[in-house]
Amino acid sequence: MARNRMPKVKVNEMEEHYAQFEIHDTDCSVANALRRVMIAEVVTMAVDLVTFEENTSVLNDEIIAHRLGLIPLKYQYREGETRLRDDIRTTLSSERDIQRRFRFTRECDCDEYCQWCAVKLTLGVAFDERAKHRPEREKDLPLVVTSNDLISEDNDVRPVHFETDAEADDSVDQGITIVKLAKGQELRFTAIAKLGIGKEHSKWSPVSKCVFRPQPHVHLDDDAISKLPPALRDLIIQACPAGVLGYNDDDAPPENRKLVVKNDAAILDFVDDVKTLTQRLSPTGKSMISAFASDTNFIFDIESVGSIPVDDLVLCAIYELKRKLLDLQLAVNDLKDDDDDD
Amino acid sequence: MADEKSLRILGQPDNERERTFIFRDEDHTLGNALRHVLMKNKDTDFSGYSVPHPSEPFMHVRLQTTGAPAVRIMDEGLSNLGQICDHLTAQLEAQGATASWPTGGETTS
Numbered sequence: 001m002a003r004n005r006m007p008k009v010k011v012n013e014m015e016e017h018y019a020q021f022e023i024h025d026t027d028c029s030v031a032n033a034l035r036r037v038m039i040a041e042v043v044t045m046a047v048d049l050v051t052f053e054e055n056t057s058v059l060n061d062e063i064i065a066h067r068l069g070l071i072p073l074k075y076q077y078r079e080g081e082t083r084l085r086d087d088i089r090t091t092l093s094s095e096r097d098i099q100r101r102f103r104f105t106r107e108c109d110c111d112e113y114c115q116w117c118a119v120k121l122t123l124g125v126a127f128d129e130r131a132k133h134r135p136e137r138e139k140d141l142p143l144v145v146t147s148n149d150l151i152s153e154d155n156d157v158r159p160v161h162f163e164t165d166a167e168a169d170d171s172v173d174q175g176i177t178i179v180k181l182a183k184g185q186e187l188r189f190t191a192i193a194k195l196g197i198g199k200e201h202s203k204w205s206p207v208s209k210c211v212f213r214p215q216p217h218v219h220l221d222d223d224a225i226s227k228l229p230p231a232l233r234d235l236i237i238q239a240c241p242a243g244v245l246g247y248n249d250d251d252a253p254p255e256n257r258k259l260v261v262k263n264d265a266a267i268l269d270f271v272d273d274v275k276t277l278t279q280r281l282s283p284t285g286k287s288m289i290s291a292f293a294s295d296t297n298f299i300f301d302i303e304s305v306g307s308i309p310v311d312d313l314v315l316c317a318i319y320e321l322k323r324k325l326l327d328l329q330l331a332v333n334d335l336k337d338d339d340d341d342d
Numbered sequence: 343m344a345d346e347k348s349l350r351i352l353g354q355p356d357n358e359r360e361r362t363f364i365f366r367d368e369d370h371t372l373g374n375a376l377r378h379v380l381m382k383n384k385d386t387d388f389s390g391y392s393v394p395h396p397s398e399p400f401m402h403v404r405l406q407t408t409g410a411p412a413v414r415i416m417d418e419g420l421s422n423l424g425q426i427c428d429h430l431t432a433q434l435e436a437q438g439a440t441a442s443w444p445t446g447g448e449t450t451s
C-alpha cells in the first residue's frame with residue numbers, strides 16, 4: 001500500500017459567506033482538485049427557463065432571463081418541514097445537501113418538471129399599479145424591480161437576501177436589481193429554477209471567490225534588524241504596501257519594537273524588494289529577510305454567493321469528489337474482472 | 343454504447359503492468375490529484391495524465407507499475423484519494439464546519 005500523507009486542516013475563519021482555512025501536509029494537486037470542485041461541480045439551483053407573459057420594459061426577454069439566472073437561490077433545509085426525496089441511494093451527504101431534496105431534471109421521470117426537480121418563481125410588477133402606493137413626490141421616479149419581487153412557490157428555496165436587518169439597513173439596495181420600469185411599463189413572467197453545476201453554466205457556481213495560495217515560510221533576521229536605526233526600519237516597512245510588514249507593538253518605544261509580517265498572504269510578492277533594500281542597508285551586505293512558498297501547506301479563501309453557506313459548500317465539494325471516486329472505483333472493479341478474462 | 347461508459351481500459355492482455363485508463367466526463371480536477379496519489383504508490387513505475395482535447399469529455403491516465411497489476415494499483419489510488427477526502431471532512435467537521443451556520447440545525451450525517 002502507498003504511504004499517503006493525511007492532510008491537516010486549520011480553520012481560521014468560518015462565516016456564513018466567507019471562510020479562510022489552511023490545509024497542511026498535502027499536495028498542490030489535491031488542493032487544486034478541491035478548488036476546482038468548489039467552483040464547478042457543487043450542485044446548486046438557478047433559474048433556467050423563463051416564460052414571459054408581459055414585458056414592456058426597456059430590456060428584452062433574453063437579457064432579463066439571463067439576469068434572473070444570475071440571482072443566487074438559497075435552499076434551506078427546514079427540520080421537520082422539508083420533504084426529502086425517498087429515492088436516495090447514498091447516505092454520504094448531509095441532509096442539508098440540496099440533492100437530498102431535488103433531483104436533476106434530466107434524471108427525473110416527470111415529463112417537463114415537477115416539485116422534485118424544479119422550483120417555480122413568479123413575478124408581476126406594473127409601474128402604474130405600484131405608483132398608486134408611492135408618495136406623491138416619488139410617483140414618477142423609475143421603479144426598481146428586484147429579486148425581492150420574485151415569489152417562490154417552494155418554501156425551501158428563495159432568492160438570496162441580506163443576512164441581517166442591520167446589513168439591509170446599511171445598503172441602498174432593496175434586493176438584486178432585475179430591471180427598472182418607467183411609467184406605463186410592466187413585467188410579468190414565470191421562471192423555472194433547476195439544479196445544475198458551474199461546469200454547465202457559471203450561474204450555478206456557488207462561489208464568487210475561491211482561491212488557494214501556498215503558505216509562505218518567512219524568516220526575519222531579528223538581530224540585524226534591531227541594530228538598524230528606527231528610521232531605517234520604517235523604511236523597510238515602507239518598501240511594501242501598507243499592512244504587509246509592521247511592528248509587533250506600535251505603542252512601544254522604537255528600540256523595543258520588533259519588525260513582523262502582518263500579512264502572510266502578500267509577503268511573497270514583496271520579499272524581493274525587501275531583500276534588495278536590506279542588503280543595501282546592511283553593513284555586511286547580507287539580506288535580513290527570506291521567504292519561500294511552501295509546497296505542502298495551502299491557504300484557502302472562499303466567498304459564497306449566498307446560495308450555500310461556506311461550510312456546507314466545502315463539505316459538499318469533498319462529498320462530490322468522494323462520490324466521483326466511489327463511482328470510478330466501481331467501474332474499475334467491473335472492468336477488472338473483464339481484464340482477468342482476457 | 344461503448345462510448346457512453348464512464349471508464350475504458352486499454353492495454354495488452356499479456357502485460358498487466360501497463361494500462362491506459364480513459365475516464366469519461368473527468369478533467370484536470372481528478373486527473374492531477376489521481377496522478378499524484380498514484381505516484382505516491384511504491385509499486386508505481388510511471389503515472390501521468392492528459393486531457394487529449396479540451397472539447398472532448400475524456401481524460402487519460404497512463405499507469406505503469408513495477409510488477410503489480412496496473413488495475414489493482416488504480417483501484418488503490420482511487421481509494422487512497424477517497425481516504426484523503428474522508429480525512430478532510432472529519433478534520434473540517436471537528437473544527438466546527440456546519441456548526442456556525444446560524445439558521446440551520448446542528449446535525450451532521
Ligand SMILES: [Zn+2]
Pocket residue numbers: 105108109110111112113114115116117118
Ligand atoms: Zn421532475
